[in-house]
Structures are given as C-alpha cells and as structure tokens.
Amino acid sequence: MESVHIGVHPLWHLYGWTFHSDTLISAWIVTAVLIAFAVFVRTILKIRPGLLQSIVEIGVEGLNGTLVERMGDKGRKYFPFVATLFLFIITSNWLGVLPLELKPPTADLNTTAGLAVLTIIMVQVFGMIDKGPIRYFKRFFEPNPVFFPLNVIEELAKPLSLSVRLFGNIFGKETVIMILSGLVALPLFYPIPILALSLLIGAIQAYIFMLLTVFYISMALEGH
C-alpha cells in the first residue's frame, strides 16, 4: 500500500529561512489565476452584460450588500480588502478539488495564520483611521480600565480562532480525501461524495472568514 503522508511539506531552504514549497507554489497559482481572471473579465465588460459578467456582478453585489447591511454606506470602503480575502480563500479551498498534485494553501496553518494576523492588524488600522488613534484605543479601556487585559486577550484570541477554524476544516477535508483514495478498492468513486462536500465546505469556510472579518471591522468602527 502506498504510504500516506499527512501534514508533511517539501521544504525549501533559502538564506536561513525555511519555506513550504507546495504551499508557496499553490498560493502563487491561486494569485495568478485570480489576476488573470480579473484582467480577462475587465476586457469583456459591456453595457449589456454577458453571462460571465452577470455572474461576476452578482458576486460583487452580494459582497457589497453584506458590507452595507452591516456598516451602512461607509462599509463600501472596506470592500477591496474583504473581497480579496474571500476570493483568495475560496479559490485556495477549491484548488484541492482539482485532480492535480496541488494542495490548497489553506491546508497549511502558516497561510491561514498569516491571513488571520493580517486581518486583525487591518482591523486595528481601519479602526484607527476611522476614529483617530486615541479614540480608537479608548475602546480597550471600556467599560472600566480594569478590563484592559481582558480586552487585549480577547483581541489576541481572534486571529487564533480565525486561523485554526479555516485550517482545521480544510486540512481535515484533505486528510479524509487522501485516506479514502488510499485505502479503498475503488479509489476513483469513493472520494466523489467527499469532493462534492468539499466544494460546499470550501465556500462556507471562505464565507465565514469574510463574515467574521466584516463583523470585526464593524465592531472596531462602532463604540461599545
């Protein structure tokens, strides 16, 4: 039986740094696919939209609607950041469904932790830009200065829960698919239901990540 390697990454060593080469390459592929798709859609834009343009417009309107519903008109400012996160995560998650030797970058805790830390830093930056640094940091001292450590620990727990949630779901899905295709007699058919489910899981996890980002941004903007 072919041995199954789970959570093992081929490594690159460069100037004393270590890289997970499979994660890095698939993240580059995701980025390239997204850029190529965006450039392609840009060239086919018309006043009377075709099928592809309609689909893209529905997606953009949906994401925009989520932001406006939560934060009012000022939510539109945060659309580029939130939409980039959503598109990157959903494309990464769906990369694992293709019959290629590519692992989704989100099945690596380093990618999801990077995304989550970036998200929380950007939330602080958005809050400071919107309210001014001093008024923003007042929120850590509410309702009472005694609560300062509690609020800081709560803020630090956000990236942890964001990253581990995404990583756990995608990594678990990858592991189940790998075991099913390695163990059973007909490796072609057994993983198919799981693959169908993994499309759903990928979309839901990307949506949850995006929704929580929107939620955190809106919490940073409003006073408690």
Added chain:
Amino acid sequence: MPAVIGLFIGTMIDRAFRVFPFFTVVFLFLGILSGLWSLYKSVKTLI
C-alpha cells in the same frame, strides 16, 4: 480560545523569567475571565 492565549502568554513570561507557575496562573485566569467577558458581551447584544 482566550484561555489558550492567556495560558500561552503566561508560559512565555514564565519561561523568560523562570518563575513558573506564577504568570501562567495569572494569565490563565485572565484568559478565562476574558472568555467569560466576551460571552457576556455577545449575550448582551442578543437580548
């Protein structure tokens, strides 16, 4: 999750100053309180 973060910070400080278990206990306690505090806040927004 906040409790885990508190435990992590506590063990880091303890390892730096070699005063285990003082900071671990303090920060674990703070982490648990922080979790309860965020639970309280989310319940308050619901009702």
